[in-house]
Each structure stands twice: as C-alpha cells, then as structure tokens.
Amino acid sequence: MVALFEKHIKDNFPFLVKAKILIAISGGIDSVVLTSLCKEIGLNLSLAHCNFNLRGKESDADEQFVKDLADKLDVPVYIESFDTKAYKHSHKLSTQIAARELRYNWFKSLQEAFKIDYVLTAHQADDNLETFLINLSRGTGIEGLTGIPEVNNNVVRPLLPFTRDQIKIYATENKIDWREDSSNKEAKYLRNKLRLEVLPALKEVNPTFMDNFNKTIAHLNGTRGIVNHHIANLKAVLFKREKEQISIAIDELINLNPRKDYLYELFNEFGFTAWDDVENLLFAMSGKRIFSHSHRMLKNRKELLITSINPIEIEDYYELKENEKTIVKPLKLDVCDVAQIGDLKNEIAYIDKDLLKYPLIIRKWKKGDYFYPLGMRNKKLLSKFFKDEKFSIVAKENTWILCSGDEIIWVISHRLDDRFKVTPKTKHILKLEYLT
Structure with a gap:
C-alpha cells in the first residue's frame, strides 16, 4: 500500500x-x-x-x-x-x-x-x-x-x-x-x-x-466538470455585472430547458435553495423578491437583480457639520469652498452656501420626500423622479439625499434641487463631490 x-x-x-x-x-x-x-x-x-x-x-x-x-x-x-x-x-x-x-x-x-x-x-x-x-x-x-x-x-x-x-x-x-x-x-x-x-x-x-x-464517482466528476464548463460559459453571456449587482434578462431564463435545473446551476452559488420560488419570480410582478442567507434576488421589470446582503448594517443617517471637509461613512463625500463653478457632473454639486442651515443631513430617502429638480419650478416626489429616471428598486434603495433641515438639497450623484443652485447673486459657493 x-x-x-x-x-x-x-x-x-x-x-x-x-x-x-x-x-x-x-x-x-x-x-x-x-x-x-x-x-x-x-x-x-x-x-x-x-x-x-x-x-x-x-x-x-x-x-x-x-x-x-x-x-x-x-x-x-x-x-x-x-x-x-x-x-x-x-x-x-x-x-x-x-x-x-x-x-x-x-x-x-x-x-x-x-x-x-x-x-x-x-x-x-x-x-x-x-x-x-x-x-x-x-x-x-x-x-x-x-x-x-x-x-x-x-x-x-x-x-x-x-x-x-x-x-x-x-x-x-x-x-x-x-x-x-x-x-x-x-x-x-x-x-x-x-x-x-x-x-x-x-x-x-x-x-x-x-x-x-470509485469508477462511478470518477465518471460523475467528469460529467460535473462538463456541466460546470457549460454553466460558466452561460453565466458569461447572461450575467451583467455592475459594481456589486448582477442583472439577468428574464426572457433568457424563461427560454432555458429544463428551466428549473438551469436555475439551480446558475444560482445555487448565491445560496438559493427554494427553486419553485426562484422559478415563480420569473413570472411575478416587478418588485417581488426572495432571499437566501447571503443574497437577495429581485424582479425589476424584465430583469432579475442579485445583490449581496451586507450582514453589517451601515448607518443610514449622518450630520455634516459646517467646515467639515471629508466624510467616509455612510458614503464618501468631499466638501470644499470654491470661487467658481467647475466641471458639471452628476457626482459633483455646486451649492449656494448662504442658503444652508447646518448641520446638513445625509440620509436615505423615505416615502413622501420631494424636491424641486434643477431647472424645474414645481416640486416632484422622489418616488416619481425615480420612476421617470427608470431607477431599479436596488438603485432606489441605495440612493442618498443631502438635506438642509427638512429641505432636500441634492439627490446625491443624480440631481440638485433648484432652490439651492448657484446664481449671479451667490456670494459663497460650496462644492460637494461624491466619491464612488
């Protein structure tokens, strides 16, 4: 031996x-x-x-x-x-x-x-x-x-x-x-x-x-290798990865046959085990979701979105004090005074500093929130803004807002509130940059 x-x-x-x-x-x-x-x-x-x-x-x-x-x-x-x-x-x-x-x-x-x-x-x-x-x-x-x-x-x-x-x-x-x-x-x-x-x-x-x-185990492992190779190629085609989110076109999944077996091979790595629930999600209304111990699967219109569940809850509220230059939690934000407006990007906001009431508040949006989108005179519910901009449910949940008192200043990295924009009368400009 x-x-x-x-x-x-x-x-x-x-x-x-x-x-x-x-x-x-x-x-x-x-x-x-x-x-x-x-x-x-x-x-x-x-x-x-x-x-x-x-x-x-x-x-x-x-x-x-x-x-x-x-x-x-x-x-x-x-x-x-x-x-x-x-x-x-x-x-x-x-x-x-x-x-x-x-x-x-x-x-x-x-x-x-x-x-x-x-x-x-x-x-x-x-x-x-x-x-x-x-x-x-x-x-x-x-x-x-x-x-x-x-x-x-x-x-x-x-x-x-x-x-x-x-x-x-x-x-x-x-x-x-x-x-x-x-x-x-x-x-x-x-x-x-x-x-x-x-x-x-x-x-x-x-x-x-x-x-x-022992011979049977060797044959099964060979078959498992073939399946793994095929599934890896299929994931490369179906899975669209963006940052910490995976999106999959539902029509592509519905056409797979045998569907439930494919769903198992595609999604078992994310901890899902209730395959009837996974299959039913393909035909459910938008917004329906299921959970594994580590991930969430969400139907968003014509896609399934998979995101990990963070076991550590991040704080959803932060007070930004006057003259504070940088924060790293709950998101990364640089703050500075500038003499004039520079590059215009979604990640950057230029604000009339004299209109602000400190401390500013950074928080997640909630039902009933509204603001005056830059360039508009009328207010708009954030929920309606998200819908018009075609935000996914996950994107909505991950959106932060900057507030002065009860007023929204900036839907961070998306749209400034018209009431706080820089005008010819502005004397002091505050620049905020969202760092991804």
Missing part, C-alpha cells in the same frame, strides 16, 4: 511532496494509517488532535495516544481541548456541526501561526460511499453525488481511493495500533447505520462493489 500511496501522491498531489502539511488525527485507524503512510514516504508532517470532551475518559485516552504516537514518530503535535457542548448550545448547532466548526477554525489558526501549507484529513472510499448514500437518501443533484472532494482549498484527502478493508489490512500487517471510538458502534446515527448494516450487504452482493463505486 505504501507504493500505491506514494504513486497516488506523485500523480495527483505533487504539491504535497515539498509542502508543510498538518494531519488531522483522531487516533482512529484511518488517520493513524494516513500518518504512517505520509511518514513512510517522507512528507514534512505535523499532527493536530482535537479533544472534543464528548466521551469522558475515552476522549482523554485518545489525546494521550496521539501524543505518544507523535513522540514515537518524532513529529510535532498540536492538541486543543474544546467545550463542544457549550459551543453547540451557544451557537444552536448540532454536535457534529459544532465539532466541525471548532475543528476547522482551529486548523486555520494553526496554518497561519506555523506557516502550514495544507491540512490532510483521512476520509477514505467507504466514507465517500456513506456520504453518497446520505445525500442520495435526502434528495440531491449531481453535486451531491460526486462524493467528498479530494481537494477543497487547502484541505486535501489523499486516502479517498483506498477502502476501509485496504487500510485495515495495512494496519494489521504493519502492527499499527489505533484507537476505537465506541460511538462508531451505535447504529442510531445514520452514517453508522449505513456503515454497520448497509455497506456490508452491498459488498456481500458484489465483491467488486467498491471498485465499481
């Missing part, structure tokens, strides 16, 4: 040969064998063990086992003890998800502190099959059937082609000790039930089942 493993590394992960790697080791057979194999072929390795304190003395014994193994192999080892139950309750997570977050957050900190290039985990072929069956039982697309990725950013899983039986034979022949996790024998967990009851039956029916499964 050492020769097979070394060839697998050289053929598929040559970047590991000279890299500094960290092996996530539980003390179980898979991670111990991975450690042994990496040591045998001369990789530059260190070990990281998480004590989740979920099995009392058994967890402590696992920790000691890993320490002793590191001493025996003469490799660095890092140990971290977690209060997993407290983290689980405070973050309202399952035990498995809590442990995963704690583990990978710690790995990341180790990588940064010790200049580690890659983290290796000991997932193997049987784990891959279990994940495949779990996803299949819950309902999934091709993404869920391609198995555990061999490389995910800087996490590498070099044991995926090897079966649990191969690993056990290697460990037995080389008299390698490992720790047994007693919870792995409890069939109340779905993964364990599959491991203890379903997989043995599949292997009994067909002795070459695991080989065939």
